[in-house]
Amino acid sequence: MNRTLFLIFIIIFFVGLDVYTYYGMTGLFGQTRFGRFYRIITIGLIVSTYIAIFALLMHYMSGVDQGKKEMFNFLTGFVFTMLVTKLIFSAIMLVQDGGRYIIGFLSYIKSLYIDVDDAAAAFIPERRLFITSLATLTAGIPFFGMLYGITKGKYRYTIERVNLSFKDLPAAFDGLRIVQISDIHSGSFDNKEKVRTGIEKINALKPDIVCFTGDLVNAEKEEIDPYLDIFSEIKSKYGKFAILGNHDYYGSWEKNNTMAEDAYFSDFFTKFRKMGFDLLNNENRTINIAGESIQLLGVENWGAGRWFPKKGDLDKALVGVDKSAFKILMSHDPTHWDEKVVLHPEHIHLTLSGHTHGFQFGFQLPGFKWSPAQYRYKKWLGLYQEGGKYLYVNRGFGFLGFPGRVGMWPEITLIELKRGGQNT
8 A cells, every 4th residue: 555655645746747847848948949949848857757666666576688788778777867857956946946935925924905807816937047047958968968878878987097106105116007997797797898908998908917806796796797808808917806885785596594505605606707807805916026016905895874785894904914014905995994994003015995876967077076975975086195095986987777987087197106216
């Protein structure tokens, strides 16, 4: 019963939003020839949204196979784009209409005490063309931006270059090229060839080490199967290393059954090996070059949020590591850095994280960055420093939920280590 009422509420909300948006937008040009054309376009978009919703329901009922995934993602993104666009437009219009009806109410109250004619008593100001135009233009920005995000932006792989200098970096590692990727979310991919373009960009950087910082899948381990061959093409001089992210623990197995859980993860871990990744579950590896070495640490997921797995154990990952060693840590969730790494007595020179995706929406310009992610995470994108320790947060290779990216394009990070003074 509660589910039925909720569904009825959702239907009423969507229909009401469409009616309000239609009359708000079509009133912009009145009865002009362009106005009639504008009404046709508005009706077409609204009808297209409902057709997309119906098609999505049919997909859900029949199951989404990989061959239809691209269309499924597009329809999902289109429906979400239309919803956001209409919500923004309606929010601005509601402010205007709220003001209009307040003035009308005050006029009515005034008429009770002052002798005025009926027209003055019932006076409600007309909508201002300027405000309606502003609402349309404001809603149009995310509309076109999100359409680009679901068609082009989600595979617009970009290279972020970071140079870091450390006085105690072993001389043999001067110029070491580390490529970091994060948050692959293979269950969301819908085009193998476009994913391969990202892999080609990684290989073009000629990395010495590749570090993947978690979330290989959305939930189920089988999601990576169609892409095992592609990610196995990644090449690295001194190795490819990986850790688990929070989504890598969400798979299906018989809960409270230790044997079933062990079997699930045993098969899952095999997939990392098939791609050539050395999976570090609260472990460390020694990277040797010309008789010198650094330590690469990897912890399982640890997130400050109560709903995220807390399996990461930094102390366990440090077992056998010399205190004076140069250390790089892979830890999926950047909240781990604030809560554990910065406060830890061991000096972790550099931590590599992901997880936030930059919320897949925002702006990143020289000297300026903004995303809704910053209201959820203190460390959400780019380079941070505290107490001589560095954190880099990668915005992710894939996408999740909203099948696109707007401004926060998928990232491949090239970090070059230098022996010398301080960060450059």
